[in-house]
Amino acid sequence: MNKITLPTSLMEAPNLIGGEWSNGQGEKIDVYSPYNGSVVGTTNSATANEVELAITKASSAQVAWGNTPVKERTKVMFRFREILLRDIDKIANVVSIENGKILGESKAGIMKGIEVLEYAISLQNLDAGSKMEVSRGVQCEYRREPLGVVASITPFNFPAMVPMWTIPIAITLGNSYVWKPSEKTPLTATLIGEALIEAGLPAGVLTILNGTSDCVNSIIDHQDVKAVGFVGSSKIAKLVYQRTTALGKRALCLGGAKNHIILLPDADVEMAGAGIADSFTGCAGQRCMAASVLLAVGDSEKQIEAIIERAKTASLGNNMGAIITKDQVDFLNSAIDKAEKAGAKILLDGRNPKAAEGYEGGYWLGPTILDNVDPESEASKVELFGPIISIIRCKNISKALEIENANEYGNAASVFTSNGSLAEMVASAASAGMVGINIGVPVPREPFSFGGINDSKFGYGDITGENSLNFWSHTKKVTTKWQMQNDHNWMS
Numbered sequence: 001m002n003k004i005t006l007p008t009s010l011m012e013a014p015n016l017i018g019g020e021w022s023n024g025q026g027e028k029i030d031v032y033s034p035y036n037g038s039v040v041g042t043t044n045s046a047t048a049n050e051v052e053l054a055i056t057k058a059s060s061a062q063v064a065w066g067n068t069p070v071k072e073r074t075k076v077m078f079r080f081r082e083i084l085l086r087d088i089d090k091i092a093n094v095v096s097i098e099n100g101k102i103l104g105e106s107k108a109g110i111m112k113g114i115e116v117l118e119y120a121i122s123l124q125n126l127d128a129g130s131k132m133e134v135s136r137g138v139q140c141e142y143r144r145e146p147l148g149v150v151a152s153i154t155p156f157n158f159p160a161m162v163p164m165w166t167i168p169i170a171i172t173l174g175n176s177y178v179w180k181p182s183e184k185t186p187l188t189a190t191l192i193g194e195a196l197i198e199a200g201l202p203a204g205v206l207t208i209l210n211g212t213s214d215c216v217n218s219i220i221d222h223q224d225v226k227a228v229g230f231v232g233s234s235k236i237a238k239l240v241y242q243r244t245t246a247l248g249k250r251a252l253c254l255g256g257a258k259n260h261i262i263l264l265p266d267a268d269v270e271m272a273g274a275g276i277a278d279s280f281t282g283c284a285g286q287r288c289m290a291a292s293v294l295l296a297v298g299d300s301e302k303q304i305e306a307i308i309e310r311a312k313t314a315s316l317g318n319n320m321g322a323i324i325t326k327d328q329v330d331f332l333n334s335a336i337d338k339a340e341k342a343g344a345k346i347l348l349d350g351r352n353p354k355a356a357e358g359y360e361g362g363y364w365l366g367p368t369i370l371d372n373v374d375p376e377s378e379a380s381k382v383e384l385f386g387p388i389i390s391i392i393r394c395k396n397i398s399k400a401l402e403i404e405n406a407n408e409y410g411n412a413a414s415v416f417t418s419n420g421s422l423a424e425m426v427a428s429a430a431s432a433g434m435v436g437i438n439i440g441v442p443v444p445r446e447p448f449s450f451g452g453i454n455d456s457k458f459g460y461g462d463i464t465g466e467n468s469l470n471f472w473s474h475t476k477k478v479t480t481k482w483q484m485q486n487d488h489n490w491m492s
Contacts, residue, residue, distance in 0.1 A: 004096045004103060006033065011041035011094075013186035015050065015210055016193045018057035019203020024210055025050060029183050034100030034322035037361040041098065043186045045211035051218040054207045055178060058149050059224045061204025062176035066146045073172050074124045079199035080168075081117050084110065091191050095159050098185045100322030100363070105283055106160070112443070113164025116464050119446040120168035127469060137485040143476045146174030147226040147250075150472060151219050153180045153240065155232045156324055157286045159188035162231050165450065165464045167192070170229075170472045171205060178207040178219055184324060186210050220244050227471065229463060230254065231288075233383075234409070234455050241458035252459035252471050256383040257288040257411035257452065260404040261440065262397065262426055265298040267416035271438055273306025275416065276389075279440030281314055281367045284321045285387035288456070289412050289434070289441045293373075293380060294391045295400035303416070304371075304391065308348055311367035314387075317356030323363040323386060332365050332386040339379040339390070344370040350387060375403050383409070397422060405431045410454030412442050433457065 013031070014021040026045030033040045046054070065073070084091070092106035099106070131141035150170050154162045163179060170177050181189040193208050209215055220228055220243050227250035230240045234255030244251035261276055279291035296304060314320040323329045333351055340346055350366030365386055373379050373390040380390055380403075394400040404413055414436035415426035423437045433452035436442030444450055444465070451462030461471045 004035065005093055006035070006038075006097060007040055010039065011187050013041060013043035013190050013210055015046050015054070016206060016208040017050065017054040018061070019197070026211060026215075029186075029210070029212075031098055031184070031187060032325070033097050034324055034363045035097070035317065035359050037326070037363065041187045043183065043210040046209040046215050048214070048218045051209060051215065051222065054209055055149060055219070055222045055224050057204045058176040058178055058207045061202055062146065062148055062174070065176065065202055065205045066148075066174035068174070070172070070174070071124045073174065074121050076196075076200050077117060077121045077168055077172055080196055080201075081114060081121070083195040083198055084114055084117070087191070087195065091160060091188065094187050094191055095185075096321070098187045099156060099159055100324060101283055102319060102321045105321060109158050109161035110164070113161045115446045116165055117168040119465065120172040123169075123172055123469075134479075135489060136487055137481055137483060139480045141478050141480075143478060144173065144469070145474045145476050147473060148175065149178060149224045150175045150227045150229070151178040151180070151225050152229040153216055153219075153232070154182060156182040156184040157283065159185040160192065163189070163192065166229050166468075166472075167206075169464070169468055171201070173469070173473045175472060176205050176207070178209065178225065180209050180211065180216055180219055183210065183212050216240070217243070220249075221247065226250065228253075229471075231463070237458050250459075250471060252461060252463060253457070254288070254452065254463060255409070255456050255458065256385075257409045257456050258292045258381065258383050258407050259290060259409075259412040259414070259432070260293045260295055260400075260407065261291045261413070262295045262400045262404065262415040263297060263300045263303055264397065264415065264417040264419065264422060265300050266418045267300070267303050268418060268438070269302050269306050272303040272416040273310045275438065275440035276303075277307045277310035277367070279414075280389040281311055281320055281387045282441065284323055284365070286324060286385055287441075288452075289443055291389055291414070291440055292384065293403075294389050295394050295403055296391050297394045297397055297400050304347075308369060311348055311369065314367050315356065316353050316364050316366060317359040317362070320367075320387070322359070323365055326363050328386070329363045329365055332384060332388065335379065335382070335384050336368055336370070336388065339370050339373065339377065342374060342377050342379070344373045344377075344379060344390070347371050347391075381407075397425065401426065401429050405429070407431065408454060409452070409456045411452035411456040412436065414438075414440055414442055
């Protein structure tokens with residue numbers, strides 16, 4: 001049973017500037033709970049002047065923080081981890097209030113963030129640099145150094161997890177971190193900021209600035225911001241990437257997805273039913289790793305029936321969460337209507353859903369399964385971002401891979417099968433940065449990095465794991481010689 005506790009008074013999400021909390025001087029923004037449609041909190045946009053002040057303070061704070069030995073920086077992260085674990089119920093409840101997730105999903109997102117945090121803590125031992133004698137009497141080494149001030153713009157769908165992909169690594173590497181959370185879900189950011197302050201992070205090393213696109217642009221444009229991370233839709237990811245790189249700065253911007261699962265007739269029925277249903281219904285389908293298209297090869301009726309039966313067990317407000325806004329619910333209902341008019345058969349209809357008692361005013365859509373979908377239709381190609389899966393019938397695995405490869409995105413792809421060679425064929429041929437074999441949500445575990453390809457990512461590298469380190473830092477190369485040598489080579 002999902003037992004979120006709605007607040008009895010309005011919560012506030014202030015800005016964090018130079019270690020001090022203050023309400024922004026710009027536009028007031030209401031925060032709605034998808035569970036019942038009520039206003040549960042408020043925030044105020046940071047003005048351009050506030051952004052300027054905040055980043056100036058962040059730049060000043062970074063000098064001392066960057067000169068702090070990495071083992072001392074990780075001590076703060078150790079304490080941060082303990083505070084998050086201590087307060088996980090409180091934080092998860094706020095995530096659910098403002099995002100609509102069930103509590104179990106909110107906790108799981110925090111735990112994934114803590115996993116990245118644990119990887120960041122390990123950098124004191126794993127990322128020790130290297131040094132070797134490259135010629136007689138000559139040594140070369142590399143030293144990892146922070147960039148300075150870095151920024152991250154994070155989405156509504158994972159208010160705790162996505163920021164925790166970058167906060168621990170960027171800060172542990174010695175940067176000051178400027179965070180602009182989604183204006184739809186700013187309340188969680190306050191709790192994470194409070195946890196870092198309690199952990200002993202120096203004032204100014206973490207900055208939180210609330211707002212909309214004007215705030216984002218002011219952050220990107222500030223001369224002291226050296227790198228920008230972004231997670232959101234592909235349309236906005238591309239705009240952020242272009243604006244940032246046009247200024248000569250680093251950018252790594254993760255966009256949307258239209259993830260395909262190839263279902264082969266030999267797939268284990270129970271595993272396929274649970275894995276595929278949970279993939280498109282988990283987090284109400286509002287995640288970039290959710291299954292969107294099921295490429296059913298041959299006679300897969302037993303597996304599809306198992307998917308339907310599993311999806312039918314969803315209880316809105318209990319074991320399945322809400323949609324972020326009423327406008328998004330209207331968009332999803334319209335997408336289902338269009339698919340039906342275009343000839344799709346509805347195997348499971350999530351329209352006109354019944355929510356749990358007390359949540360009738362919330363934003364709900366039940367699991368929806370569309371069959372015989374045209375590969376060229378909107379349901380096949382557009383990222384809907386809801387608990388909807390489109391089944392495309394394929395005569396063979398080659399046709400399924402052809403459809404998957406034609407997808408403009410490249411976040412995730414999966415295959416369900418009992419045949420190892422066919423699984424390897426999909427893993428090799430899929431045009432996706434993350435591939436699952438009998439796994440519906442193939443999110444890598446640390447230290448393996450999260451990141452897609454094609455229009456799911458703009459920039460080089462990945463946002464977590466080992467592949468993220470070079471994005472958030474410089475490597476300085478030092479070559480040393482202390483005395484003359486008798487032999488001579490080109491280095492002499």
